[in-house]
Amino acid sequence: MAESLVLCCIYFIAILELVPEFRDRKPNALVQVAVLDAHEHGIIAYACTEVVEGTRDPLFLTGVSLSPDWPVYEESLIKLSVYDVKDKSHQTVSTMLLLSPSSFLGSASFSVADLLKSKDQQLSLSLRTADDSAAVGTVVVCRLKMGEIEDGEVDHIAADTHQKCTLVCEASHGTTNDKDNGPLMSAVFKNPVCKVYRFQTVDSKWMLVREQMAECTLSFSIPMQLLSLFIQEDSRRIQDLNDLGELSPHWDNLRRDVIARYSQLIKTYQETLAELEKLTGPVFKPSCSKAQKYLEFIPINLHTQRMRVTCPRKTDSFYDVITVGAPAAHFQGFKNGGLQKLLSRYEAEKKSTAYQCIYYSPEHTAKAREILSTVAQLQPLICGLADRLLLAAQQRSSHSLREALKSLAEKTEQFVHALKDELVKSALLALHAARPGYVSKSQTSGQENSTPPKSQDIPHHKEYDEEEWDRVWANVAKSLNCVIAMVDKLQEQDNNNQDSTPDQTLADVITSHNPTADWRDQLSPLVVGLKDCVSEVAERASKSMTFVLLQEASCSTPHGLQLQQRRDTVFSQAVKAVCNFCMCLKLLHHTVYIRTCVCVCEGVRFSAALTCLSVWSGEEIGMLEDMEVGISDLQRVTFRITEAASDDPNNLQPIVSGRRDHYTVEVPLPHQAFQTLPDELRQGKLLQVFPVLFNVGINEQQTIAERFGDISLQERINQRNFDILEAYYKSLSDKVPLESHLPHERTQTDVKELLETLGQNVVTKKRKNVEILWLAGAICRRLNGIRFTSCKSAKDRTSMSVTLEQCALLRDEHQLHKDYFVRALDCMRSRLAQGEGAQWDDPEAGSVANHKPPSRHFYPIALLLVSSHLLVVWLILSLVFLLAKYQ
Numbered sequence: 037m038a039e040s041l042v043l044c045c046i047y048f049i050a051i052l053e054l055v056p057e058f059r060d061r062k063p064n065a066l067v068q069v070a071v072l073d074a075h076e077h078g079i080i081a082y083a084c085t086e087v088v089e090g091t092r093d094p095l096f097l098t099g100v101s102l103s104p105d106w107p108v109y110e111e112s113l114i115k116l117s118v119y120d121v122k123d124k125s126h127q128t129v130s131t132m133l134l135l136s137p138s139s140f141l142g143s144a145s146f147s148v149a150d151l152l153k154s155k156d157q158q159l160s161l162s163l164r165t166a167d168d169s170a171a172v173g174t175v176v177v178c179r180l181k182m183g184e185i186e187d188g189e190v191d192h193i194a195a196d197t198h199q200k201c202t203l204v205c206e207a208s209h210g211t212t213n214d215k216d217n218g219p220l221m222s223a224v225f226k227n228p229v230c231k232v233y234r235f236q237t238v239d240s241k242w243m244l245v246r247e248q249m250a251e252c253t254l255s256f257s258i259p260m261q262l263l264s265l266f267i268q269e270d271s272r273r274i275q276d277l278n279d280l281g282e283l284s285p286h287w288d289n290l291r292r293d294v295i296a297r298y299s300q301l302i303k304t305y306q307e308t309l310a311e312l313e314k315l316t317g318p319v320f321k322p323s324c325s326k327a328q329k330y331l332e333f334i335p336i337n338l339h340t341q342r343m344r345v346t347c348p349r350k351t352d353s354f355y356d357v358i359t360v361g362a363p364a365a366h367f368q369g370f371k372n373g374g375l376q377k378l379l380s381r382y383e384a385e386k387k388s389t390a391y392q393c394i395y396y397s398p399e400h401t402a403k404a405r406e407i408l409s410t411v412a413q414l415q416p417l418i419c420g421l422a423d424r425l426l427l428a429a430q431q432r433s434s435h436s437l438r439e440a441l442k443s444l445a446e447k448t449e450q451f452v453h454a455l456k457d458e459l460v461k462s463a464l465l466a467l468h469a470a471r472p473g474y475v476s477k478s479q480t481s482g483q484e485n486s487t488p489p490k491s492q493d494i495p496h497h498k499e500y501d502e503e504e505w506d507r508v509w510a511n512v513a514k515s516l517n518c519v520i521a522m523v524d525k526l527q528e529q530d531n532n533n534q535d536s537t538p539d540q541t542l543a544d545v546i547t548s549h550n551p552t553a554d555w556r557d558q559l560s561p562l563v564v565g566l567k568d569c570v571s572e573v574a575e576r577a578s579k580s581m582t583f584v585l586l587q588e589a590s591c592s593t594p595h596g597l598q599l600q601q602r603r604d605t606v607f608s609q610a611v612k613a614v615c616n617f618c619m620c621l622k623l624l625h626h627t628v629y630i631r632t633c634v635c636v637c638e639g640v641r642f643s644a645a646l647t648c649l650s651v652w653s654g655e656e657i658g659m660l661e662d663m664e665v666g667i668s669d670l671q672r673v674t675f676r677i678t679e680a681a682s683d684d685p686n687n688l689q690p691i692v693s694g695r696r697d698h699y700t701v702e703v704p705l706p707h708q709a710f711q712t713l714p715d716e717l718r719q720g721k722l723l724q725v726f727p728v729l730f731n732v733g734i735n736e737q738q739t740i741a742e743r744f745g746d747i748s749l750q751e752r753i754n755q756r757n758f759d760i761l762e763a764y765y766k767s768l769s770d771k772v773p774l775e776s777h778l779p780h781e782r783t784q785t786d787v788k789e790l791l792e793t794l795g796q797n798v799v800t801k802k803r804k805n806v807e808i809l810w811l812a813g814a815i816c817r818r819l820n821g822i823r824f825t826s827c828k829s830a831k832d833r834t835s836m837s838v839t840l841e842q843c844a845l846l847r848d849e850h851q852l853h854k855d856y857f858v859r860a861l862d863c864m865r866s867r868l869a870q871g872e873g874a875q876w877d878d879p880e881a882g883s884v885a886n887h888k889p890p891s892r893h894f895y896p897i898a899l900l901l902v903s904s905h906l907l908v909v910w911l912i913l914s915l916v917f918l919l920a921k922y923q
Contacts, residue, residue: 046099046232047177049116051086051163054092054173055069056120057141062119065094065141067175072145086866091171097863110149116175117143118163141165142172149808151179208332216831225250225340226319233858237347237851244346245846247864249339251320254690256312259333261692261701263309266604269695270298270305275581280467287470287586291395294589297597304601308333323829326366333608336361337830343842347852355845357823357838361830363609364662365602374661375606376749378599386591393590396465403459408456415574418447422563424806425519429555434527441523448516451570452509455577461505463580470583504575512573515566520864522562526555548589604696606666611673613824614725615690615701623868654829660731663670663826664753670727673699677717680704727762728757730812732805754808762791763817768819787818813841839864 049067056063070082088094108114119140142163151159157179182213228250234242274295285290309328321334344354364374386395396404421444428436500912665810680687683706691702700722705772710718717723724872731750816823827833841862846852852860 046177047114048096049178050095050176051118052093052095052117052174052176054163055171056092057139059295062090063094063141064089064122065091065096066119067096067100068117068119069100070115070117071108072115086863089198097859098866101231107571108145108148110152112148113145114148114151114177115143115145116163116177117199118173118175146177149809151177161712164526168383178264182233203684204852227251227252231864233863235846235856236853239851241348243348243846243852245848246344246346247341247842248344249341251318251923252340252612252615253319253340254612254615255320255334255338256315257689258615258692259311259335259608260312262604262608262611263305263312265692265695265699266689267302267305267309270302273582273585274298274302276578277586280579280582280586282472283470284472290590291586294586301597323361323831326361326829329367332365332367332605335609335612336366337362338613341838343845345846347850349543355842357825357841358613359825359830359834359838360609360613362656362659362663362826362828363606363613363666364606366659368598368602368605370658370662374663375599375603376509376661377658378602378661379665381601382596386588393587395591396584396587399583400459401588402697403457404463406582407454407457407460407580407693408585409695409697410451411574411577411581414447414451414454415570418444418451418570419567421447421568425523425555426559426563427525429559432530432555434530437523437527441520445516445520448512448566448570451573452512455509455573459584460577460580463584464576466507467580508569508573508576511569512566515562515569519559519562519566519892522559526558543659585787600660601670603665606662607669610663610666610670611692611699611701614670614673614727614822621644653761659828660749660753664729667729670725672697673701673725674721675701675703675725676720677710677713677723678702678720679703679704679710683707694849726759726760728764728812730754730757730808732808738815751798758795761812764796765791765815765819785814787815788814809837812839835865 047069047688049069051065051067054063054065063085066087067085068082070742083100085096085100086098087095094474120139120141122139142165144161144163146159146161151157159177161175161177164170165172196641216830228248230249231247233245233247235245237243256662277291277295280291282288308330312333321331321336323336325331326336341357341359345353345355347353364370383398421440425437425440425444426884428440528733681704688704688706689706693702694700707711710914731753733750735745790811794808797805797811813823815821825837827837839861842864843852843857846860847857865916
């Protein structure tokens with residue numbers, strides 16, 4: 037007879053009148069749920085509840101689900117084993133099960149078929165001792181399907197078990213069963229873990245709380261795309277340097293040195309990309325691998341978590357948070373500081389080596405990159421529009437001709453305006469001075485220019501016409517005006533011909549003007565002239581800006597490109613985290629968020645607020661400096677929503693394009709989801725990222741830093757990012773009626789009031805002012821932002837922060853009963869309920885990191901803080917110990 041497979045379900049357990057081992061002690065109960073092999077009577081799968089302390093009637097908040105890798109059939113036997121946990125120091129299920137025999141209290145078994153046949157799928161079983169000599173209590177088992185959770189029909193399960201029964205359901209490894217999850221969810225997120233809780237509110241109602249956490253497949257694909265773009269950009273830069281033509285010996289030697297450095301960087305990136313292409317297995321990078329060279333571009337422990345709250349007769353609420361390890365160059369280390377300090381030092385070194393080259397400020401080099409990007413983008417676009425204009429002329433379509441001319445004029449004017457910069461003019465002069473045989477005014481006649489010109493005295497060559505660039509640049513606008521005038525003339529002639537008298541003979545019409553094909557013939561010379569002018573201007577501008585970037589690379593120390601590599605590494609980790617943004621677009625519960633973006637597009641294009649909350653220790657100052665620059669660089673990223681060709685997962689992967697000064701991420705959506713977007717997004721409007729970083733240290737190292745160290749970096753970061761957040765809010769409020777577009781919460785604190793409070797906390801000298809994190813998180817939610825919570829490895833401190841915030845939201849926004857706050861918090865943080873291989877708080881379960889001994893302090897920090905003298909002694913002893921340990 038064929039066995040019937042039982043779909044994924046959750047078992048809820050309560051025990052009545054549990055008899056402890058010792059009468060004078062109430063037990064700390066834990067239940068192991070195991071599936072028994074029907075033939076060999078061995079355990080083939082198991083999971084555990086959390087520990088409920090000090091009661092004879094334990095009600096377990098954690099529902100238990102078994103891994104789908106071990107299917108459960110109607111004929112399967114389920115064994116419940118109850119333990120009295122005397123030592124809670126164990127952190128895993130495997131160690132918990134290795135308890136002394138005296139901690140075993142009793143067990144009960146049942147078949148799945150008996151449970152399915154029972155009323156309300158609920159059984160009451162007698163717990164028996166190991167020798168079956170006595171009963172030690174009654175265990176009540178309830179079974180709930182995942183589908184029942186979605187419908188909210190779970191009240192009857194708790195009715196006969198306990199007046200305060202709270203159900204917690206857990207489904208793992210792909211059993212999310214979310215009705216809203218479509219093809220994109222399966223394409224982008226893997227290995228989901230889901231928990232479902234049922235808590236009592238203050239008005240004795242029940243709410244369902246569902247947590248979902250998943251790994252993102254983009255953890256590797258986005259950094260690999262960026263690596264390819266880095267290689268392409270640096271290869272183009274080498275080609276641009278070669279295209280500069282002949283240079284004097286000094287400049288030619290500098291060019292060769294820079295090309296050699298770029299070639300080495302390209303080789304390094306190619307090797308890294310080749311190694312990443314070989315990798316298979318997990319789609320996330322555990323923290324124990326953060327120092328591996330070929331994984332330096334991959335974000336650490338990147339996971340996306342969503343909490344969904346369902347209350348009776350209310351619309352579901354959703355709270356998203358992305359957890360990720362600090363975007364930082366962990367492989368390169370922090371001996372010399374992070375990016376912020378290294379960039380400042382780099383600028384000082386450039387000025388000190390200016391005798392070798394022409395010094396350009398960071399603003400000038402950034403402008404040079406912007407001009408190069410604009411030329412590379414607009415030149416082919418103008419040529420394409422010019423060809424489109426000729427095609428419309430050949431077809432003698434007045435409407436098409438006018439539309440093509442409008443687009444051509446717009447892009448050409450944009451091209452001319454972009455090159456109206458004194459930097460281009462001065463760079464052309466400097467490039468001319470770098471040619472062989474150039475003689476400056478300060479040099480004697482016939483002396484070769486063997487030394488470079490200084491930045492404050494760019495030489496003027498008597499044969500170089502400084503007005504030549506102005507003439508060449510102005511010729512583009514003149515050529516465009518000629519094209520516009522010809523189009524107007526042709527259309528005017530066409531209108532006159534249509535108004536001619538009807539009695540005009542065919543011969544008169546033929547002899548009165550040229551044939552219709554002459555439209556293209558008359559336009560073609562003018563269009564060709566325009567394209568030639570654009571090409572000449574683009575070539576000169578590109579060479580001059582390439583020469584500016586040559587100065588930047590030449591003035592840098594040999595470690596200059598290592599600094600670029602460090603910045604690429606941090607940016608790759610940060611931009612990958614932001615790419616989880618596509619989840620918020622896929623899930624249509626964020627339509628309010630999308631409407632907000634649409635309303636603000638006129639002022640600041642499409643915008644989204646991004647707040648990264650991080651908790652640090654004082655020794656992680658280099659990581660914080662890296663993260664500050666990496667988060668700031670996200671301003672160079674925009675998103676474009678496109679319609680996927682099909683629902684195939686391969687067609688739903690985001691695609692990155694661009695260069696270091698600007699990247700665009702195309703996010704394909706399935707047809708049904710794409711059609712729900714506003715017209716502006718469907719037409720290709722860009723969404724811009726406004727990144728904001730707030731940082732507060734919370735552990736004992738932060739206490740030491742605040743007492744004896746320097747926390748000016750943290751204060752500067754918080755103040756600077758508060759100003760950015762405040763400016764974003766002002767731009768948003770100018771375009772959007774916030775009352776109708778922002779989400780409505782039960783605690784209706786005005787966003788402006790929250791901002792004022794945040795500003796006061798930022799400037800207040802208060803130790804470990806975690807109010808900054810709470811207020812920043814609240815503002816981000818109210819502005820429909822995307823949130824990140826981060827610490828060094830996105831494990832302990834991050835999970836503590838996320839779970840505390842979730843329980844606070846349940847209390848403040850959904851009226852969680854006060855008696856359940858601490859229990860819900862403990863249950864969310866519990867690792868005992870996860871089972872082997874499904875660690876919720878630690879995504880790296882099973883890694884070598886779990887076998888490291890816990891960190892110990894020499895003395896209790898609370899005692900040391902009583903006396904500053906003892907604290908100084910403790911610091912000295914700790915430093916000596918660390919030096920001896922790592923030498």
